[in-house]
């Protein structure tokens with residue numbers, strides 16, 4: 001294999017760049033970070049200084065016009081994923097684009113088609129597919145250790161966690177939605193991944209925008225993405241979501257809250273099989289509930305959890321050299337994007353929808 005490092009530009013130097021991808025990329029030895037790019041030059045300069053990017057730019061087209069750049073990381077808010085990714089693919093670059101693919105399924109499909117047309121890779125940042133717990137469960141399910149999984153339930157609920165109220169996160173035209181597209185995508189995508197190739201049958205969903213209807217009276221102690229807050233802006237997305245999905249395998253039910261009037265955070269997925277059940281604590285470990293030697297048994301294995309961002313970035317960089325479609329290639333994520341679209345459609349139309 002080619003030992004030359006993959007030359008990349010990181011476009012969007014905000015939170016996920018700072019907390020995940022720059023630290024991950026700076027650990028890898030198969031990458032050269034040529035550009036840190038952000039509309040806000042100070043953000044790009046800060047990442048360049050701390051993580052060793054060679055040049056700071058504010059216009060991503062500079063990187064796209066540079067023949068040395070092999071691949072770009074698109075780490076901007078959701079509304080910018082589509083344009084930057086399409087431009088990058090057309091400029092002949094491989095693309096890693098953060099989740100969600102973009103604000104809806106139709107545009108996601110266009111992105112997948114463009115990647116195919118240009119013969120370039122487009123990977124999506126559904127990082128949990130590289131989490132050790134998710135990989136372990138996927139293997140256990142594939143080996144039949146849970147038996148027939150008839151239902152999966154998940155809860156992703158927080159007390160007060162509406163991000164950047166009034167800004168891009170809570171403006172549907174810019175984000176594509178609220179807690180479902182922001183957090184739910186991780187949960188539903190990893191459920192589809194673990195179940196392995198389900199065929200979606202029907203969905204029903206209810207979405208609520210209740211907790212910050214009056215943005216100025218919304219009470220919180222801390223707000224992530226507060227730098228993008230705009231209390232004179234828009235909040236037209238789901239802060240609470242509940243739904244039910246039928247597939248040819250297990251049914252799936254879920255509820256999620258960016259905010260709720262219950263001071264409990266819940267982050268788990270339950271896989272209910274006829275041989276065993278699993279509670280997966282999101283981002284952590286799992287507990288297997290089963291019967292062993294005629295008695296109840298609970299197993300909570302502990303193991304090292306490597307940095308999933310470093311693993312997903314490394315897999316993407318390696319794939320740029322081989323052309324491999326890894327498990328987070330867009331073609332393997334489109335089904336999750338489609339599911340989200342139908343859930344939102346069901347909530348809007350207040351009825352069950354067949355796919």
Ligand SMILES: NC(=O)c1ccc[n+]([C@@H]2O[C@H](COP(=O)([O-])OP(=O)(O)OC[C@H]3O[C@@H](n4cnc5c(N)ncnc54)[C@H](O)[C@@H]3O)[C@@H](O)[C@H]2O)c1
Pocket residue numbers: 011012013014015016017037038039040043058060075076077078080098099100125126127182225228
């Ligand atoms: N995989 C995960 O677990 C995870 C976690 C958090 C965020 N995300 C995703 O990452 C993306 C970014 O989220 P964030 O929280 O880092 O947002 P952020 O607002 O902190 O950072 C985005 C940055 O992009 C910059 N930007 C916007 N348009 C640009 C353009 N045209 N060119 C260059 N820079 C531009 C902004 O100035 C900002 O600094 C979102 O799509 C989000 O859904 C993924």
